Amino acid sequence: MxxxxxxxxxxxxxxxxxxxxxxxxxxxxxxxxxxxxxxxxxxxxxxxxxxxAFQKWNGMGEMEFVGLNNFQVILSDPLFWKSVYNTVILGLMGTAPQLVIGLILAFLLNLSYLRFKAFFRVTIFMPYITSMVAVALVFSVFFSNNETALVNYIIGLFGFDPVSWKTSEWGAKIAISTMVFWRWLGYNTIIYLAGMQSIPNELYEASKIDGASIFQQLRYITIPLLKPFIILTVFFSTVGAMQLFTEPTVFLGNTAFSRDEAMTVVMYLYRDAFKLSSFGTASAAAIVLLLFIVVASAINMLLTKRLGRDRRET
Structure with a gap:
């Protein structure tokens, strides 16, 4: 019981x-x-x-299964590989410099004797919170094809001929990468600055007593201890660079999808989907882009970790 x-x-x-x-x-x-x-x-x-990605569909009628045909179409299209090339070049030109310069700026903003820190921090972060469309429009004026445009006027002072920024191969790339650099520099700087503020000041004070210069402090103290933050910014920058769309689209205007000087992979799949009504090839391009992002992110993270190990070993 x-x-x-x-x-x-x-x-x-x-x-x-x-x-x-x-x-x-x-x-x-x-x-x-x-x-x-x-x-x-x-x-x-x-x-x-x-x-x-395995269907043929124009967005209105019935879907038709085509297997791997969509992948064959885009992989045999020279314009697709041109867009991949543009994406990689714009990514390197726009994001790689901002990571290096952002690290240097964060180090300078973290110096104890720097005055007006709050003003400089807000100023450098302002481009990130500015509307991307407004930024692209302003840069469109700066990098106009006219000889009297601001950038053409400045390079003219040094004896260089005016550049057709919106129609030339490298002119468009330089203008767009400059836009990307200007907008995202403050974002990465603030992330690095937050990481630097977690580093004990005693390490810097001890290095000063030992006679270390600012460059040596940056190399042997700041960078090794900022490794997690560097990996984070490298990952975000890689993903953002591979998904570049707004800057070249707004900068080039109506001709963005009819020329290939600055067409990125995202612009390519957007053109297929909403300009040519070929959603199958657009989806296939999106999947290929995803694979590119995974591979590029893995390579960047492995290189970043290896550099950190090499620095510790030395």
């Missing part, structure tokens, strides 16, 4: 389990809006794009 105490213990356990279940369900209900929104605007489009 079951004793009275055992019955009471079973009731307590049953009530406790029921209360735990209610609390668990309540917690899931609180976080469910995020997962619902993510499933609608994130997960579903990704799955649907994966399905479209």
């Amino acid at each position: 079951v004793s009275l105490d055992e019955k009471q213990q079973k009731k307590r356990r049953k009530g406790f389990s029921s209360q735990d279940m209610k609390e668990m369900l309540s917690g899931y209900l609180y976080i469910s809006p995020f997962f619902i929104i993510f499933a609608i605007i994130g997960l579903y489009p990704a799955i649907f794009s994966l399905i479209l």
Whole structure:
């Protein structure tokens, strides 16, 4: 026979389990809006794009399964490889310098004897919070093809001929990469600055006593201890560079999708989907772009980790 105490213990356990279940369900209900929104605007489009990569569809009629034909089309298209080349070049020209200069600026902003720190920090972060369309429009004026444009006027002072920034191969790349550099420099600088403020000041004071210069402090103290932040910015910059779209589109205007001087991979798949109504090849290009991003991010992160190990060994 079951004793009275055992019955009471079973009731307590049953009530406790029921209360735990209610609390668990309540917690899931609180976080469910995020997962619902993510499933609608994130997960579903990704799955649907994966399905479209193997279909022929113009956005209106019925889908037709074509297997790997969409991948064959884009991989045999010279314009696609031109867009890959443009994406890589713009990424290197626009993001690599900002990581190096951002690290140097963050180090200078973190100096204890620097005055007006708050002013400089806000100023350098302002481009990031500025509307990208407004930035692109301003740079379109600066890099206009007219001889009286600001940049052409400046280079004219040094004896150089005016450049057709929006029509020349390297002119467009320089203008767009400058725009990308200017906008994202402050973002990476603030991340580095936040990391530097977590480094104990005693390390810098001890290095000063030992006679270390500012460059030696940056090389042997700041950079090694900032390794997690450097990896983070390299990863974000790589992903952002491979997804470049707004800057060249707004800068080049109506001719952005009809010329190939600065067409990126995202512009290529956008053109296929919304200009040519070829959603299958656009989805295939998106999947290939995803593979490129994964490979490029992995290579950058491995190189960053290796540089950190090499520095420690020396």
